[in-house]
Amino acid sequence: MSSSADKDRSMCERPSRATLAWALPYPALSLALVIWLALGLVEGDTATVVGCSVAAAAVVGVCALVTLSRDRIRGSYLADAGLLVAASVAAAFALEVSWCRGNLAVEPKFLALEAGFALLALLALYLVFQRRGIGAGIGVGVFCAMGLAQYFVRVHKGTAILPSDVLGMATAMSVAGGYVYKVDGTVILGIAIAAVGWCLCSLMHGREAASEKGRAPRRCKGAASEKGRAPRRRKLAVAGNLGVAAACVGSFVAMVVFVDFGVALGVHVDGWDTARSYERYGAITSFVAAAQDLEIPRPAGYSSAQAVADEQELADDHAASVDPDTRAAAQAQFAETRPSIVCVMNESFSDMSLYDGLGVGYEGPAYFNSIDDALVRGQLTVSTYAGGTCNTEFEFLTGNTLGYLGKGAYPYTLYDLSTTDNLASQLSSLDYDTCAIHPNLGTNWNREGIYAGFGFDEFLTIDEFEDAPQFHSGVTDAATYEEVLERLHGSSKPQFIFDVTMQNHSSYDQGNIDPGLLRDYEPDYLNESQAAELNEYLACIDASDRDLEWFIGELRKLDRPVLLVFFGDHQASVSAAVNDAMFPDEADQTHGTRMYLTNYLVWANYDVAGAGSIRVEEASSSTLGALALDAVGAPLSGYQEAQLGARLLMPTISALSYTDVEDRHHATGGLKTLAGADPNGDPAARARDAYLKLARVQYHRFAEHVQ
Incomplete structure (x- = not known):
């Protein structure tokens, strides 16, 4: 028992x-x-x-x-x-x-x-x-x-x-x-x-307690x-x-x-x-x-008629700001020569010397900074940091700014963009062949569908670069440039080629770069792992700089006119630690703005009619396309002319802020209730007026068609 x-x-x-x-x-x-x-x-x-x-x-x-x-x-x-x-x-x-x-x-x-x-x-x-x-x-x-x-x-x-x-x-x-x-x-x-x-x-x-599994069944009247x-x-x-x-x-x-x-x-x-x-x-x-902030806000005072009037007013402002004879000469030259247009959005490319030389005397990418025969160059305000490449891409190709779309929007994944005006469809209408290049998966950021909707004739993905040389995170910049050159040599038709590079992609703790290519900076404000990331990132920028030098050298040899637009999509994540250490106790906008700056240049391998000395100007990823086309006299849409007109009072705009002509930053937002914009007021008031007018134009051109 x-x-x-x-x-x-x-x-x-x-x-x-x-x-x-x-x-x-x-x-x-x-x-x-x-x-x-x-x-x-x-x-x-x-x-x-x-x-x-x-x-x-x-x-x-x-x-x-x-x-x-x-x-x-x-x-x-x-x-x-x-x-x-x-x-x-x-x-x-x-x-x-x-x-x-x-x-x-x-x-x-x-x-x-x-x-x-x-x-x-x-x-x-x-x-x-x-x-x-x-x-x-x-x-x-x-x-x-x-x-x-x-x-x-x-x-x-x-x-x-x-x-x-x-x-x-x-x-x-x-x-x-x-x-x-x-x-x-x-x-x-x-x-x-x-x-x-x-x-x-x-x-x-x-x-389990309620069901009392395993308990003997009751034997009584009514059990059945x-x-x-x-x-x-x-x-x-x-x-x-x-x-x-x-x-x-x-x-x-x-x-x-x-x-x-x-x-x-x-x-x-x-x-x-x-x-x-x-x-x-x-x-x-x-x-x-x-x-909750993803809905595209309807700007105050919006109506289709008002948006059309605002677009014309801003376009007239642009027309009044340029010399008509110079513009006419550039337009006549473009119509005759129809240069090919190559746009390179270089992964994570930026000049980190803006952080007081990193405290170690860093002077930035040597060749890029030495180019003195560009048409226009300068710092580029973007809407993304350390990732979100597709947003810079969206802004550049469509001319629409995330400053009017709400923080955190990724249009490539949110909207049907097949009816959205863009550079590919614009240049295709001028009988340009159009090709997009990205040596990675075509499904990334829905690019296959987006590019097809934009009207690109071809999209070259990683499948076309299976045996290409690699550096750091992928196919080298030079390998994509070779593909561009092959296309320029292989057809006499004018071409629009949009090249999204890959080699500089994060992360920067991979330890896969030849030690001889590292700068070995040891800033005392970074810990060991942060310093290693910084040096790996700078080695990537140096590699891109060398490849760009070779590419421009080859473009100079071409016996056909080519316009090159080169820009970085965003900074690398390591810049946050540098920014905090080098510029402590700043106001949030001043501090944050620095991390949303990359660099661009607009360069041609031929003498552009009416072009004088190099222009150094701040630009935005959403206005860079219009700025580049205008520099060589290409036909502009009314929307692009309005963008250039707005730049006269509002030089830059991004998802986070816009600037006035005194380089003061003003937060985006408040479009539904924004009022009191005075076109005759101080620089801030004039910038606010341009901000609201362009918002109505973009809502008419974009938001009305996608939501």
């Missing part, structure tokens, strides 16, 4: 299969941490790394012991409710701690709101899984994964995740293999907090009738659970749709530093606020 009782007790104390399954993630997490440490992929000072690792190991160990004892706990729905609340708090902290890279800075009210969002999500999943903790546990894992994603985006791009990044997920995944995924102590702590949330979810088994009603009750319970889960999801959707987070909660995502905003308001709250 005693032996039988001991056997029964032993079986009761042995963990069930469900409990063993719940406990599996703990050794998996511990093993992952050991592997990460062994591979040297945990960064930070030794004391912090060791402290965080030991603390995480202790937490995971305790969680494992608690989970293994879950069979002794008699669950109830009331207990599950308390565990859900606690797990939601853990999920919110796991998300924020994982990526904050320092002290948790989310304001308490927003952290509480985020925990509320987590509660809705975990409750919905709990109910979808029919009141079992595994659904909530999956939710905790998702929140932790969101924190990890935020961490890696911040490390590699210096920004937070925006709604448009989700829309461009396929492109992000295609280049993700080029990054090194190092973590720090905050990530380890965030995962440990997620383990606590998982542990809490493992203790939820109100559904009861058995017949059981399936119906189960179906009703399933439907009820799913209905409440749908209500949870609906509550969140209703809040997102009907509550303006900017007005009601005071959440304003700072375009200059999205990560800082996310730190203050919380990742989910900030993400929703950014998503």
